[in-house]
Amino acid sequence: MKRVYLVLMIAALLLSLGVHAQQQQRLTLSGYIRDASSGEELIGATVQVVELPGTGATTNIYGYYALPLPAGNYTLRYQYLGYQSIERQLNLASDTRLDIELQPDEDQLEEVVITGERKDANVSEVGMSREKLSVEAVKKVPALFGEVDVLRTIQLLPGVQTAGEGTTGLFVRGGAADQNLVLLDEATVYNASHLFGFFSVFNPDAIKNLEIYKGGIPARFGGRLSSILDIQMKEGNNKEYVISGGVGLIASRLTVEGPIWKDRSSFIVSGRRTYADIFLRLSPNENINRNTLYFYDFNMKANLIMNENNRFYVSGYFGRDVLGLEDFFSLDWGNTTLTTRWNHLFNDRLFLNTSLIFSNFSYGFTGESATTQFTWGSTMREYNLKSAFTYYLNEKNTLTFGLSSTFRRFGAPVINFQSESDFEAPAVDDRYAFENAVYVGNEWKASPKFTAEYGLRYSAFNNIGPGSVFLYEEGAERTEETKAGTISFDRFENIQFYHGLEPRMGLRYLLNEQSSVKASYNRMRQYLQVASNATAGLPIERWIPADRYIRPLIADQVALGYFRNFKQNTFETSVEVYYKWMDNLVDYKLGDQANILFTNNIETEALEGKGWAYGAEFLVRKNIGTTTGWIGYTLGRTLRQVPGINGGEVYPARYDRIHDLSVVLSHELNSRLSLSGTFVYSTGTAVSLPVGKANIDGFITPVYDDTRRNAFRMPGYHRLDLAATLKNKPRPGRRWDGSWTFSIYNAYARKNPFAITFEQVYNQDPDFDPDEDRVRSVDAAAVKLYLFSIIPSVTYNFEIKPKRK
Amino acid sequence: MIRFLPIYLLFILMLGASCRELVTLDLPQQEPRLIVEGHVTDTQGPHTVKLSLSQDYFSTTPAQVVEDAVVRISDDAGNSEVLLYTGSGVYATQALQGVVGRSYSLEIDWRGEHYTSSGTLMPKGIVDSLSVAYYEAIPPVFDAGYYLTFYGKIPPEAADFYRVQVYENDSLYNDRTDLLIPDSRFVPSTIVEQLQYPFEIGDTVRLELYSLDRNMYDYYVELRSLLFNDGGLFSPPPRNPTSNIINVSNPDNQPLGFFQVASFDTGTIIIEEEPE
Known part of the structure; x- marks a missing residue:
């Protein structure tokens, strides 16, 4: 705990240093920076004062910037990678509002724009352990079945791991999959996967920008231990109507965007649907053609610039997976999010965003046999109100502060039986919780060389009624047998309260123009988790709040990094080392999932422990030129x-x-043809392997050493993917732009093990069914399950624009 | 009873892209461990305890049996008996009877270590009736054929936990999918369960309903979980089922297996043409 107090003291010291504001006459230059062709706000675009090196500002996620300056004559340089820079002369005599539109750089448009920010951001930004990806970069990466996927691309960044080949779950610096806060326009997405994790729910056509924070997490974010994945949807073109889409092997996409009120209001509507089931239906095989299997995503967003100081946004996402096996069973699940936002400028220096957010994840399952019919469903729901202020205090300090209030309903699995048996479905209670947080943070540009970003978040959590808590005999292990009563709680009555401070800090020291060192510390508290002891999630996962017995998860992380750019920022390199401590981690005793899903007293199954992770991450990235991409390596x-x-x-x-x-590389051969490739290698999954076998009651069972969990390794994982994109001939005034993407997943057809199971196998055939035919031999065997051999695919993408003048 | 279908496997099956193949791995090894399979039922006996040893996972030789142990079963009515070794690792009682309501304890002495366990013969659940109906196929899960439905009655004083064993023409269905363990905490008085595989005309099907205590039931739940384990991806990390037998002398050398004290009821049906 000492490490926390130390950092607290440092943070308090810095806070007192930063806020001694110089009361000199200050004027403010502010405005929005936008894309001239679509009107989309540019996130992370920069304005620099040529006369005052080191003085500048960066746009926030709404495209707004503010720069306090003394009165005077200035040359301002507006920059955004992939766009033509603009210089403006300005005689700053009063507070000035300057909205800027940047033209996409037609020469550079054909190139990958990996990050959209200032060219030396890698070195100069105070943030570390965070990665920005533009959707254009994501689209360059060869994709499974040709379906471009943001989460699969994030898995290619150092420090981010996957649970297995077909899964989109993120494991960031030793954190579990439920320790990532996935935000889509600020709304929590509780289960970001489609088809059991083969694809993620983010339709790339509707996404503008994404950023992952692995460490050094600013005070405005909280609620999860390991990472924040912040995804923003596109606003929609506010100048002209554009229709775009794509037709792929398993899914098609269509997006329509355009102005509602030119330059003031725009909308975007985007949909995606897979049609694996349509192919299934075409199959003459009755085994296949009567089944259902598809997912769809629907994104919509609209915004209105009411006036200079007020802007409104509404955005939503709705997606669902449907899997059906005739009438025998069906399973569907999906997320719904709705975000309404109001940007308000009190004055040029005080920016407020207030959001009202709804998020829902639900699944439903129906099963039927001759004697039994049952339905089973559950809903996780969240309501969130957030206010986030940014105060551009002076050119040295930018203050952020705000509050967040969240109400969650953890829907219990609801089961209904219709059966000849007089089954009684297990009755599990819904659970409720409030989570509130206030925070304050400051980015302090102490000197041209030294910048600090520090802050403090205070979070408080109430597990509230209605509900009940089981009591157990004092000092005894908590089991069914040691139950010693129940306390019931009324609606909104406090069941359990937890709270705590979460200090955050990041420091950057510029060694010279090309290199810097950075350090960061963050403490995170997490008040809910998925009750599961499996690694990869099924859609039937159950989220549980902290309660009388399950304590909140707490993590502390420190990271140190060295950042260096080469050749006028063409190459960015970095080395980061991190150490993370995680407390109050929960694992489960026996692990029959039913004991965890259908119980009111999960504490009898839960065990509490700790975890830690450490490692070094190396990244070399090239963002500019005909060849772009990155090489990332993590030792951890x-x-x-x-x-x-x-x-x-x-x-x-x-x-x-x-x-x-x-290794992710992309190369533009010419203006029409580009090639890309991805290679991944990772150490094999840590697994428990049997140390023997036992023939018990006619079952051949593997025998495990219960003191050697995950002590062994599956074979290493490696894979090469390739893609080629061919665009149609560029012609001025063309209304229809199209491109073909051909890709090959797992180009050298390696059979990477997805899982290795130890089971009894008949007649040396892992798929042999003993009910079907004569059994000649029964053996203990190891069976490797691999998902994909080589998978070629082709996708056609198009964009229709109004005729250019 | 809600059984967890390996849904993801089904999906993968439907996707048709995945494959399973046998692999040989260099597996770690461990000293052989004692395996106990003890059964006491509500019959005259003989009740048996089989002792054998675990082997290397890929071993192709027959499992070694233990022939030199001393095995004793006692009940709480003052009866006690040292079991007679009958060959193939099996020790059998000669006079001890299984009586509902009595508790039985097992003691094994082998190589200087002492193992104990105990269990109670619970009042039994009743196999009320068996019925058969013909169903068309529901591909790819169910084949066409005669499906057996089993009706069980659970008296109020009877056990809460059961295991069903199915014999077709005297051969036991003993694949991992045949480990049927309905949990009657959700079934106050009757069980209706349809077997998931079809039979043919002329088959003689015998069904046995064993009444278990909680520990034994948990053992089977954990055994089933182990048999279906995928190595820890979607399922929990694999672990040995918790045995209800304890090595008292050496806590670091716990045995595998179980001592099952269970009453049972049985029912038989011959599959015939359905009367129209």
């Missing part, structure tokens, strides 16, 4: 220690990867 460990598991000894997490390498 992720360890756990939970009394009652593995004999109380330390064991690696399943997703502990010692080595993890990603």
